[in-house]
Structure formats: structure tokens, C-alpha cells
Amino acid sequence: xxxxxGTYFLPIAVTLFYLFLYIPIFVxxxxxxNDNAFTCAWTFFTTHWYEDLFASSEVWYALxxxxxxxxxxxxxxxxxxxxxxxxxxxxVVRRLQILFYGSLAMPEIVLAVGLLSLFSFFAVPLGSMxxxxxxxxxxxxxxxxxxxxxxxxxxxxxxxxxxDLGATQRQTFFSIVLPLLMPALLSSGLLxxxxxxxxxxxSFFCAGASVQTLPLYIFAVIxxxxxxxxxxxxxxxxxxxxxxxxxxxxxxxxxxxxxx
Amino acid sequence: MKHPSHLVAKICIVGVxxxxxxxxxxxxRVTQLFNQxxxxxxxxxxxxxxxxxxxxxxxxTGIHVNMSYFENNQELFVKLQSTDxxxxxxxxxxxxxxELLIQHNxxxxxxxxxxxxxxxxxPTLCNLYYDPANEYSIPYFWSVVGLGVDTAYWQGQMxxxxxxxxxxxxxxxQRVGSAEDPRVIILTAAVYLFGHIQKQLTSxxxxxxxxxxxxxxxxxEIYTDSRSEYVLASGVVPVIIxxxxxxxxxxxxxxxxxxxxxxxxxxxxxxSFAITAATKKDDLIYSFLNYIFRPDVVKKYVDKFDxxxxxxxxxxxxDRFEQITKPTETLFKNINFFKNVVSxxxxxxxxxxxxx
Amino acid sequence: xxxxxxxxTFIAENTSFIFSVPAVxxxxxxxxxxxxxxxxxxxxxxxxxxxxxxTFDHYRTVLGSSYFFIIGRSVCIAAGVAFLCLLCAYxxxxxxxLKVNRRWKNVLLFLLTLPFWxxxxxxxxxxxxxxxQNGLINMMLLKLDIIKEPLHMINNTAAIFFxxxxxxxxxMIMPLYSILEKIxxxxxEASMDLGATHWQTFKRITLTLSMAGIKTxxxxxxxxxxxxxxxxxxxxxxxxxxxxxxISHYFLIARDDQLGAAFTMISGLVLLICALFFxxxxxxxxxxxxxxxx
Numbered sequence: 031x032x033x034x035x036g037t038y039f040l041p042i043a044v045t046l047f048y049l050f051l052y053i054p055i056f057v058x059x060x061x062x063x064n065d066n067a068f069t070c071a072w073t074f075f076t077t078h079w080y081e082d083l084f085a086s087s088e089v090w091y092a093l094x095x096x097x098x099x100x101x102x103x104x105x106x107x108x109x110x111x112x113x114x115x116x117x118x119x120x121x122v123v124r125r126l127q128i129l130f131y132g133s134l135a136m137p138e139i140v141l142a143v144g145l146l147s148l149f150s151f152f153a154v155p156l157g158s159m160x161x162x163x164x165x166x167x168x169x170x171x172x173x174x175x176x177x178x179x180x181x182x183x184x185x186x187x188x189x190x191x192x193x194d195l196g197a198t199q200r201q202t203f204f205s206i207v208l209p210l211l212m213p214a215l216l217s218s219g220l221l222x223x224x225x226x227x228x229x230x231x232x233s234f235f236c237a238g239a240s241v242q243t244l245p246l247y248i249f250a251v252i253x254x255x256x257x258x259x260x261x262x263x264x265x266x267x268x269x270x271x272x273x274x275x276x277x278x279x280x281x282x283x284x285x286x287x288x289x290x
Numbered sequence: 291m292k293h294p295s296h297l298v299a300k301i302c303i304v305g306v307x308x309x310x311x312x313x314x315x316x317x318x319r320v321t322q323l324f325n326q327x328x329x330x331x332x333x334x335x336x337x338x339x340x341x342x343x344x345x346x347x348x349x350x351t352g353i354h355v356n357m358s359y360f361e362n363n364q365e366l367f368v369k370l371q372s373t374d375x376x377x378x379x380x381x382x383x384x385x386x387x388x389e390l391l392i393q394h395n396x397x398x399x400x401x402x403x404x405x406x407x408x409x410x411x412x413p414t415l416c417n418l419y420y421d422p423a424n425e426y427s428i429p430y431f432w433s434v435v436g437l438g439v440d441t442a443y444w445q446g447q448m449x450x451x452x453x454x455x456x457x458x459x460x461x462x463x464q465r466v467g468s469a470e471d472p473r474v475i476i477l478t479a480a481v482y483l484f485g486h487i488q489k490q491l492t493s494x495x496x497x498x499x500x501x502x503x504x505x506x507x508x509x510x511e512i513y514t515d516s517r518s519e520y521v522l523a524s525g526v527v528p529v530i531i532x533x534x535x536x537x538x539x540x541x542x543x544x545x546x547x548x549x550x551x552x553x554x555x556x557x558x559x560x561x562s563f564a565i566t567a568a569t570k571k572d573d574l575i576y577s578f579l580n581y582i583f584r585p586d587v588v589k590k591y592v593d594k595f596d597x598x599x600x601x602x603x604x605x606x607x608x609d610r611f612e613q614i615t616k617p618t619e620t621l622f623k624n625i626n627f628f629k630n631v632v633s634x635x636x637x638x639x640x641x642x643x644x645x646x
Numbered sequence: 647x648x649x650x651x652x653x654x655t656f657i658a659e660n661t662s663f664i665f666s667v668p669a670v671x672x673x674x675x676x677x678x679x680x681x682x683x684x685x686x687x688x689x690x691x692x693x694x695x696x697x698x699x700x701t702f703d704h705y706r707t708v709l710g711s712s713y714f715f716i717i718g719r720s721v722c723i724a725a726g727v728a729f730l731c732l733l734c735a736y737x738x739x740x741x742x743x744l745k746v747n748r749r750w751k752n753v754l755l756f757l758l759t760l761p762f763w764x765x766x767x768x769x770x771x772x773x774x775x776x777x778x779q780n781g782l783i784n785m786m787l788l789k790l791d792i793i794k795e796p797l798h799m800i801n802n803t804a805a806i807f808f809x810x811x812x813x814x815x816x817x818m819i820m821p822l823y824s825i826l827e828k829i830x831x832x833x834x835e836a837s838m839d840l841g842a843t844h845w846q847t848f849k850r851i852t853l854t855l856s857m858a859g860i861k862t863x864x865x866x867x868x869x870x871x872x873x874x875x876x877x878x879x880x881x882x883x884x885x886x887x888x889x890x891x892x893i894s895h896y897f898l899i900a901r902d903d904q905l906g907a908a909f910t911m912i913s914g915l916v917l918l919i920c921a922l923f924f925x926x927x928x929x930x931x932x933x934x935x936x937x938x939x940x
Contacts, residue, residue, distance in 0.1 A: 137873025144680030513884030
């Protein structure tokens, strides 16, 4: 293969792309240390936004709610989704798959509007429970395809061998299938966790006044135009999530010996 | 399918699982019923109250206050109608919203003997068009809706006091800021074109307003309700429709920001406390109201959030603020309100025509 | 006991049914029933009218021309964003999948997904700092004397388009990357050994093999972009209504569920038509290239 100038095109384009991707992150972190809340002019360096952040009870309240809702959502999606995939009979599940693409095939706002109508119609009070329901709906749409595609890739002979050796369906599930499906479960669980934590549209419609989640709190602050406290919050969230992701990949490499 | 009883059993299972899902979803309501105890649910504006100075009250009376916040009056209606009324005991609607709430029987009469605040309130803020005897509402804070200006654009001079600053390109060739709420933009245009608003707007008036707004659109930089202070302070626009209460904070901080009461007429916006019709916790609510209207408590919140309270307290403001700090007779003589003079149909038509 | 035995056998014979029920019921109850409810609401005359009082009035209102401008604008922006995302993301995905060695691949992938971990609203909000009148770009350009007046880069439709492009890029890169990764590089080398140029190899082999990924990517971008309302709310300046903004206006502000439902249904229909069109459009060139090589 002859080296043409074309071989330099791609690396340069990709580098520019990554720089472009990180502009907001850079700006975010930079301005979390700027004292001025109103314009983008730099006044002086300060960490008081971080202090304000830690002192703010609303942020902790919103964060706590978001975490509780996210964890419950992950638990529900994984249980409901994986029981369907494993215990459901093969061709029934294959045909039912279509049913679950519904939540991905339409804009989230349509889902949110539908849920709001449902809850108003049956006079269900909006709150954490309704949010969890909405998020689980989204979550199922990710868990089921991911786990199912991993499941059909599994070596069926292992399962059959387990049955032949006398294990019940339940024993097979817990000792054989579950460990083999673990990577798919973990990755879809993580995905659902982020989606629930970050979800804005369904929360905006279905949270009511009593529940405040982190994205809703952030939207309320952004709406009124300023607070570098939000910058401070996201810098910290960024640090946490990169640490978390690094840790996760590290563990994965150690467990399987394969870089992901 | 082997036995017909299997079919019945399957249907039962579906039913059981379905019911348990529904029960799960309604868990919120159940916990709510258990939590009734000695607590009240209060729904207030986001930038005016919070729980910070309530600890004394909660300790003295043992009443737990659950505070929720909302950003605009329509949100208030939605929350009152879609969720169960039991959700809120005390709410904080604006004047025009009180009128609608009374019509829909969503708020109940206040027992004047139980609330000892009337002597402290500005008399100009009481007995107004929406609640002539204040049977349903107690005003808590008020604002003037006019124009926020950045005098740096006029080299430190004050610009002419007219709504033409945002509607007339010859007075202001630069891009300006406008409001997002259709009610506000329609009524400010109405005042600019026709003067003091007395009654329902005719369709002829509506079409003139529509024309003006569509023609104005090219010179509007941004339509916003909640970001007006930010946009003005950061110098994006030299003039914007704004509430005096919202501008207070930045006026204190930046000397070039000022507030104008246009000569065609400004608007007053009064936010009051109202008790929801369905609540059963009247006594708890009255003790909360008596606490929150105490002048020393009001002062604490005014210092924290910067707004203009309906309770008469002494606050130091410099000369720039003179016109807007007190609801004087002169100020309120010809002031307009955002009355319900536009039908919903017209509002919707105009919104779509303007922004499609 | 006989009852326990019958229960056990019943469970054993019907496990698949029993364990499929929760998932299916969940989906039905919270996705399909609500959609049906929205459809029903769109025909209802008003919130407090009799449940049998049905009308086409709301549809007649929504099929007015102004509404079509709103829907059309959302379609154009979503399609534009999807197309540009494809153009920008493809080289990056190609590079990552086929031209990078193992070690760098992980680092680059990690760096790629990291912005995904910041909250969506915050990512958008940060662009305000960059694009604003007194934002980063304008300040730099003014200081360097490249421009005299600040550029007007925010509170307009171009800004919405640009920020959407930024936000939806990862959604396009991921499916493209996963499908490009499966292509064996040896195939491409073989093709060039047999005398094909870079471009022919790309068109005949890489492109056709990655078609499924392209479809998924465009779909993953077009559908949410069509219903987007947070980005216009923060960056757009309120000049225009989009499908998402209008739906949220009807349901949360104007409290007109009936009109909102009718509008939602019409928008959904338009989305479906676009999706079917795109699907057809993808298969046509494929058939053409097959005829060419035959």
C-alpha cells in the first residue's frame, strides 16, 4: 500500500474531532473556578462555588433521589428483562422482541406524554414511583436486546449438559447461565444506570412537584441563567465517573484477561 | 393446552401480576396517606422562599413543612389538576391565577380571625380586582413588570420611558429581549397600542397585536421569562421585559442596570398565599401563615432572595430604586394587571402564528 | 399434598409463560396502553366532556399550515443533523475500528465515551459559555482583532443545529464502530491486491458491509432529534417552536391534552413515514450496486 497524503488526513481529522468533543468539558471545568457568575469574563480564581455546592442541601437531596431511582430502575429492569430472556421459551421471546423495540422507536417525549396521560387518567400521584416506572420502561428496551443477543450466542450444549446431569431449571439458571451472562448483565445494567441518572424528558413530565432529581434541579438552575455551582457539580461528577469507568475496565481486564 | 383450568389459572396469574404492578405504582399514594401526621405541603415560587428559616417554626410547633417549588403559574395549574388535590395544602398563585382558581373552586375561603397579618400589609395590595375582600388570598410579594435597561448603551443616561424601546426599531435599532409567556407579550403589546387595559380584547385588537409581534420578531434576540436578569447583566441585550423583583439582585450589583416604568403603563404582579379547597389541615396552615408573615421572618427572606414583600418592613435601597420599592398610590393609580382578557383560543392561535 | 403437587407441576409446565408475563405486561401497561390513551384523548372533545363525545376537530386544527411548518422544521433539522453526524462520525469510527492498534484503541474509546458521562443538560449549557456574545470564541476573536463586532452565534436555529450535532455524534459513532470492527482488514487488503482502488474498495466492500450500522446510527440520531426540546429551550432563544417544544407546551403549560394528543399523533405519523422512506432509500442503492456487479 502506497502512503499518500491521505494517510495523514484521518489522524488529523480524528485529533480535531477529539479536541472539538472536549471543548465544553474544558470550558466547564475552567469556569467552575471563575468568580464571576454573570458574564464569561474572567474575574479571579476561586473555589467558593465548590464550597457552596457541598453546603447546598438541595443538591444532595436531588442527588439522593436520582441515585435511589436509578438503582431501583436497574434492579427492576435486570430482573424483569433477564427472567423473560431465560425462562421464556425461545421462539416466543424471539417474536416478542419486536414488542420491546417500541420504547426505542419513538421519541422519548411521546413515551413521557403517554405516561403522563396514563397517570392522570388513573389519578396516580406523580412521584418517585412513577419515575421508576418510566425509567424501567426505557431500561427494558436496552436490557432485553442486549441480554438476549448474548444469550443466543451462548453455547446451548452447556445448558443441555446441565439438564442431562439432573439440574433443575432454577439450578441451571443460577449456576451456569447467570455467570455466563454476567458481562451482558453488567454492561446493560450500567447503561440503564446512566440513562436513569441522566434522564431528563421523562422526569420532566412525570416527576410532579414532590420529587426533585439531579437533571431537574440542573435544568431549573440553568433556566434562570447562571450558577457556576453547576459547573462545579459537573466537574466533580466527571471526576467520579471517569474514575468509575477506569476502575470498571481495569477489573474487566483483570477478570477476563482481555482488554475490552 | 391440556386442561381448561390451566387457561383460567393463566388468566389469574396475569391478573395477579398486573394488580401487583399497579399496587407498586400506587405505593406513592399509600406512603402519603401514612405520612399525613403533623405536616403540611406547601407549593411556592422558587426564588422567594425556602426552608432555611423555618427550623424555629418546626421546632416550636412540631409541624413539618414540605416545600415544593414551581416556575410559572401554568405549572401550578397542571400540578393542581393532574395530581390529587391532597398533595398540596398551601399554594402561592399570582393575581390572575387566583381569579381562575376561585372560578374553578380550587381554593377555599380564609378565616380572617385566624390570621393576624392584615395590619402589616400595604393597603394598596389588598382588595384588588381578583379578590375584592381578600377572602381567598393573602398577598405575599409583588413586582412591577416594565423594562430592564442597561444604561451603558445610552452612555449612562436613562432612555425614554416607553414600551417603544422594544417595539419600535427607530427608538431602539439593536436587538432586544422579550418575554416567553404569551400572556405577557400580548398584554404589553396591547398596552403599547391601545393604552390602559379595561376589558376583553376584541378580535380586531388581537390582529393588530399579532401584526406588531410578528414584525417585532426580527429584532428580538431572545424570548425568556426566567433568564431576563442574566441576559441583561451579561450585556447580550440593552433592554428586556423584566420584573422589578427579579432585577433587584443585579441592580444592586451592577450600577448600569436600571428599571423603567413605561409611560403607556406598566403592570403589577402580585403573588399571594391561598389555601387549597381539599385540605383538612387548616389549623396547621394558619400557624404557618402567622409565622411566615412575621416582619422579622419576612426580612430574613428578603435579605436572602431580594424581592419586594407585601409586608411593610424597612429596607434600605438607594435612589435608583425609588419608584419601585413601595406600592404607592401614584404607582398603582393607573397600573395594569395581567387580567384574563384573552381567550385561550386566541392565545394559542397567536402563539402558533408567531412561532411557527 | 396433592395441591402442592398440582401447583408444582403447573409451574413446571408453564414457567415460560409465568416468567414472560411481567415483562410483557409491563410493556403493555406502560407503553401501549398509554399510546392508546393518547390516541383516544386526541379524539375527545374536551377534558370534561362525556367519554363518548368524539370529534375530529383537533385534527382539523393541527392539520393547519403553521403546524406543518413546525413539524417540517423539526424533520429538516433532525435529518440534517443525522446526515452531518454520519459524515463526521464515519471517518472517526473507521479510523478507530480499522486503523488503530489495540492499546490505543482502548484509550481512544475511553476518551470518546467520557463526555457521555457528563449530564446532558450540562453539556448543552457549556456551549452557552462558548457561543455567547461574551463567550469564549467571541472574546478570543475580539481580543485578536479578527472581528470588530461579536458574532451572533447563539439564540438562533444554526446554534441549535450545531449543538445537536455535538450531542448526537456519540450515538452515531457507536453503532458504526461496532459494525466496522467486525470487518476483517484482510478483506480490504485482498480487494486492493486484486486491483481495486481505495475508493472502489471503500464503496463496494466497506460501505455495503457497514450499511446495517449506518441505518442504526441514523435511526438512533433522527428519532430523538425529531422530538428534542431541551436543546432549543436552552440554546434557541424561543424564536421558533419545534415538535418537542409544542408538545411540552400543550401538556405542561397550556394544559390542552386533546390538542396536544392530536399533534403528537400527527408528529408520530410523520416520523413513521420518514423512517419508512429512509428504509426504502437504503435498500435502493444496495440493489443498484448489486445489479452493477452482476
